[in-house]
Amino acid sequence: MTEVSRRVPAAPPAGADGSPPPRRLPRPGPAIAVVVVLVLAAAPLFLAPYATTTLTRMLVFGLLAVSLDLLVGITGLPSLGHAAYFGAGAYAAGWVSLHVTAAIPVPLLVGAAVGGIAAALTGWVAVRSAGVYFLMLTLAIGEVLAQLAHSWQSVTGGADGLAGIPAPALGGEPLANTGFLYWYVLAVGLVMFAAVWLLARSPFGTALRGIRDNEPRMRAVGYPTTLYKYAAFVAAGTVAGAAGSLLAAQQRLVTPADVGFTTAALVLLAVVIGGAGSLWGPVLGAAIVVLVRDALGPGLGGHGELLLGIVFVLVVYLLPRGAAGIGSLRVRRRRS
Amino acid sequence: MSALSCHGLGRSFGALKAVSGVDLSVAPGARHALIGPNGAGKSTLFRLLTGTMRPDTGTVHLDGDDVTGLSEVRRCRRGMSQTLQHSSLFGSFTVAGTVALAVRRHTGRAVRPWPHREPDVTARTDELLTRLGLADRAGEPVPALSHGERKQLEVALALACSPAVLLLDEPAAGMSPAESARLLTLLTGLPPEVTVLFVEHDLDLVFDLADRVTVLHLGRVLLTGTPDEVRASDAVREAYLGTARREELFTG
Numbered sequence: 345m346t347e348v349s350r351r352v353p354a355a356p357p358a359g360a361d362g363s364p365p366p367r368r369l370p371r372p373g374p375a376i377a378v379v380v381v382l383v384l385a386a387a388p389l390f391l392a393p394y395a396t397t398t399l400t401r402m403l404v405f406g407l408l409a410v411s412l413d414l415l416v417g418i419t420g421l422p423s424l425g426h427a428a429y430f431g432a433g434a435y436a437a438g439w440v441s442l443h444v445t446a447a448i449p450v451p452l453l454v455g456a457a458v459g460g461i462a463a464a465l466t467g468w469v470a471v472r473s474a475g476v477y478f479l480m481l482t483l484a485i486g487e488v489l490a491q492l493a494h495s496w497q498s499v500t501g502g503a504d505g506l507a508g509i510p511a512p513a514l515g516g517e518p519l520a521n522t523g524f525l526y527w528y529v530l531a532v533g534l535v536m537f538a539a540v541w542l543l544a545r546s547p548f549g550t551a552l553r554g555i556r557d558n559e560p561r562m563r564a565v566g567y568p569t570t571l572y573k574y575a576a577f578v579a580a581g582t583v584a585g586a587a588g589s590l591l592a593a594q595q596r597l598v599t600p601a602d603v604g605f606t607t608a609a610l611v612l613l614a615v616v617i618g619g620a621g622s623l624w625g626p627v628l629g630a631a632i633v634v635l636v637r638d639a640l641g642p643g644l645g646g647h648g649e650l651l652l653g654i655v656f657v658l659v660v661y662l663l664p665r666g667a668a669g670i671g672s673l674r675v676r677r678r679r680s
Numbered sequence: 681m682s683a684l685s686c687h688g689l690g691r692s693f694g695a696l697k698a699v700s701g702v703d704l705s706v707a708p709g710a711r712h713a714l715i716g717p718n719g720a721g722k723s724t725l726f727r728l729l730t731g732t733m734r735p736d737t738g739t740v741h742l743d744g745d746d747v748t749g750l751s752e753v754r755r756c757r758r759g760m761s762q763t764l765q766h767s768s769l770f771g772s773f774t775v776a777g778t779v780a781l782a783v784r785r786h787t788g789r790a791v792r793p794w795p796h797r798e799p800d801v802t803a804r805t806d807e808l809l810t811r812l813g814l815a816d817r818a819g820e821p822v823p824a825l826s827h828g829e830r831k832q833l834e835v836a837l838a839l840a841c842s843p844a845v846l847l848l849d850e851p852a853a854g855m856s857p858a859e860s861a862r863l864l865t866l867l868t869g870l871p872p873e874v875t876v877l878f879v880e881h882d883l884d885l886v887f888d889l890a891d892r893v894t895v896l897h898l899g900r901v902l903l904t905g906t907p908d909e910v911r912a913s914d915a916v917r918e919a920y921l922g923t924a925r926r927e928e929l930f931t932g
Contacts, residue, residue, distance in 0.1 A: 542794050542795055543793050543794070545795045546792055546793050546794045546795045546796075547784055547791045547792055547793075547795075547796075547798070548791050548792060548793040548794075549793070550777070550780075550781060550784075551781065551785075551791055553770075553772060553773070554770050554773070554781050556772075557769075557770035557771050557772055557773065558768055558769065558770050558771075560732075560768070561764070561768050561769065561770070561837075562781075563751070563752050563753050563756075564730070564732075564752055564756065564761075564762055564764070565756060565761075565781065565782040565785060565837060565838075565840070565841055566753055566756035566757050566782070566785045566786065566841055567753065567785055568753050569753075575793075579793075
């Protein structure tokens, strides 16, 4: 009879209200974060170029996963069309680099802006629905935009994609070196991640979690929830667009496949594997997905997807809250 | 002028007229109870008043303004607040976090997209939790609360919206007698300027708290009067119990 609705595995209670989560062991979070950032920053110094490139792809995909987690994990909106805004940003950044300038903040800003605008134009229809309908609407929106990438030949290059995108340039020097490109992607990724992190911990982000937990109750205490969901959708689209610009910079090629369903499904997979709502978990999930698909897949004779499927099933059964839930799983065991 | 009123309010589901032609006027500062047998239309009327459901006919006025076309969100912003029949809270929040959520929305400031200190929100949250006897549970996650505590938190959440009119849908449902008594103390202690309209099955609580009672039967208002008038009414007795004895109804 009494029901506390809980649609999505919960994130640790927010610090926004100033109260620490009760009965938890002190968490070594900040220290681990510093170590991870330092290791990531030093990675190109001791990794081979191919490994650096793989790591770059992981970061690009990781940022996309973080932006999707803002929708899935924080707001409770599972989207199957999120690659559309990623692709829109990638095409926009690629086009600007080809035809206008590849000077560094420009493709990034254009990509983010186009991703945000695309989300703003299509999001209002989507956020007015919920559950399975939201999933289907975002799927439809994604497919429409993928079709647009296919058929708008003069701008997108059609099925061949947008090829020969120049490397982003810093002060007139193109970042042709894989190490420099990696640092560029890492820097943008960290700034964007920090922005999403702060957003999720702000009063606004707390309200989004309230909507995820119980939208009717949020309306009853006076929050215009549709507007909030729309704002989250546009913010997520903007970050996805920025990630798209990084894809254009790294891959130097954008194809309709980057916009379509497969990419959208893979990001959603990354978020679930990593642990929705934790923000850092999906980055880990994205790394696993890229590792399996790009690094292990070729060795398995193209059966990388099969391995991904097995990983997914294992994660769902063994780690209901994703990789991010490993810590609390251990704590719970110790307590009982 | 009444704090909350409705005129000719009606809503049908297919052929069933759940609520039809209901006139109701709640005076400012009143403790107004809405009672009636099962299926009388209490919950529907409640939803029409809060704005969760749209009426087919009639109007709702809040503090003299027509709010019939406004959503529950807008009504809440104008000083109407509610608790729900089945306690409905936020599974991943702490007790303090839940109350802060509502307090923050009603500070008059915009809800900002970056973290910042909110001493006023914290202070008001503490004050509400203390008033509702939940201060020592502030850090607990909501799922760890007992049923009675959740109901208390519901009331805290409703009060956090700084309401002028408070609507409570069966606040004592599923409560033990001890919890119910505690709730009575709590509701009696509400600031007198807050108008309260509540739906309740527990008639002891109704007659202890209410200064005005409206009886609904088959979607219509059967009677509005003081608790004594309602207790004495033959029509109310028949609506509840057919022709059974009045004593059984009010002393059981």
